[in-house]
Amino acid sequence: MEAGVPLPLPEGLGGRASSPSAGVANPRRLSASEFSCHCCYDVLVEPTTLNCGHSFCRHCLALWWAASKKNECPECREKWEGFPRVNILLRDAIEKLFPDAIEQRKGDIRQNPEASESLLAFHKYGTEQAPAAPNTARINPRGGGFFSGVLTALTCVAVVLLGYHWSSRDSEDDLLVHKPVAKWKAEEVTHWLGQLGPWTSLYMERFLLERVNGRLLLTLTDEDLARAPYHVENGSHRKAIMVELERVKALGVKPPQNLWEYKAVHPGKSLFLLYALKSSPRLTMLYLYLFDYTDVFLPFIHTICPAEEEEFEDLIAKLLVSPQDLKEPAWKQWREFVAKFLFLPYQLVAEFAWDWLEVHYWTSRFIIVNAMLLSVLELFSFWRLWSRRELRTLPQRMWGHFWRVSTQGLLMALFWPVIPQFVCNCLFYWALYFNPVINIDLVVKEVRRLETQVL
DSSP: OOOOOOOOOTTTTSSSSOGGGGTTTSSOOOOGGGBBTTTTTTTTTTTEEEEOOOOOHHHHHHHHHHHHOOOOOHHHHBBBOOOOOOOOHHHHHHHOOOOHHHHHHHHHTTTOHHHHHHHHHHHHHTTTTTOOHHHHHOOOHHHHHHHHHHOOOOOHHHHHHHHHHHHSOOOGSSGGGGSSSGGGGHHHHHHHHTTTGGGGHHHHHHOOOOTOOHHHHHHOOOHHHTTTTTOOHHHHHHHHHHHHHHHHHSSSSSOOOSSHHHHOOHHHHHHHHHHHHOHHHHHHHHHHHSSSIIIHHHHHHHHHHHOOOOOOOOSHHHHHHHHOOOOOHHHHHHHHHHHHHHOOOHHHHHHHTTTTTTTTTHHHHHHHHHHHHHHHHHHHHHHHHHTTOOOOGHHEEEEEEEEHHHHHHHHHHHHHGGSOHHHHHHHHHHIIHHHHHHHHHHHHHHHHEEEEEEE
16 A cells, blocks of 8 residues: 555445444544554554544654654654553554555555564563553553652551650660670669560569669579569570570670660661671571571561470560570471472561561561561562563573672672761661552552553
């Protein structure tokens, strides 16, 4: 079909109006230009309608984009947003009205190597772009405003919780993990005792009445606890107190028993683990296994994959067990860990946070939600590789990811001594409280991208 030649329209669409008996009132006469490309002036093949309303053949738009490298309409030069997609309704109508012309033009396009190469490059560019705003609005016109409001509300909640956390807890410099036990006051000894578990409420008042300070605490024995005025008659309670007291004597300070105390003692390590587990959980757990097995990995695997015989009264009682006293994981524990490590690594993080709900009520919930969102994003990543038939590139991507993470870790280690503490705290709390809010938006975008591809 030659360019510029009027297209023969079927009866009822072009030259002849429908009869009144057909039930169509005031039919509109359609011209051939409504089915013609604004570039080649021929029948539209895979019609693509831009934001400005102009429609082009898919390969014509690809040739224009490849030649100009501009995201704008070839007719009016208005920039298009997102990535243009095929107008399905217009395509179906044209293929039904002009099947012979469409087949002839498709054959000509397949024989044109320049058009084929431009189409491949254009589609590859499209897969790398975020879903266009007009497309998302077409799927759910009010969705953007709704989710924007939800994210704003969640951000406000995170800010309020962060402010409450900063205002309610003690300064990191004032924590007992930095203060020698010999200088503890009676109130600080009572605070230390209360962190051992709810069962210590029976004895906290007695310690406070006796004004037991740090120096006196270091002299207490199992026999002293059993007699007046302390009256710790329960043998397991005395054992738990003495085990923790021995750890205090050995360290000279209070060992960290929650996230904030661990961050105060190990600021760099806590920031590294937070970001590394978020971006690369498998490599991080492998690193802990190879280089921090006793102090971190062993308690971690016993927490998320406990043995059947491991039964503790509460969380703090379990933490009283020294890492050096933990047994090697059984085969069943390793089997459960490896299965989750390979397929659901973020679930391991969520299970560990779940175990800390009694100590960190809101923070653990933020971590659990973030782990769920990261799992969904990882599934979407694998889905894109599978749908694009790029699974064979997975080893290469993994190798590139390994080098990128290693380089970032090395740079962090080099510049850590000169990074201000304020900046580190901002990065820490951003990843802890605000990253889940950002990931909600990313999941919504991925869902919309999937719906757009289906349509």
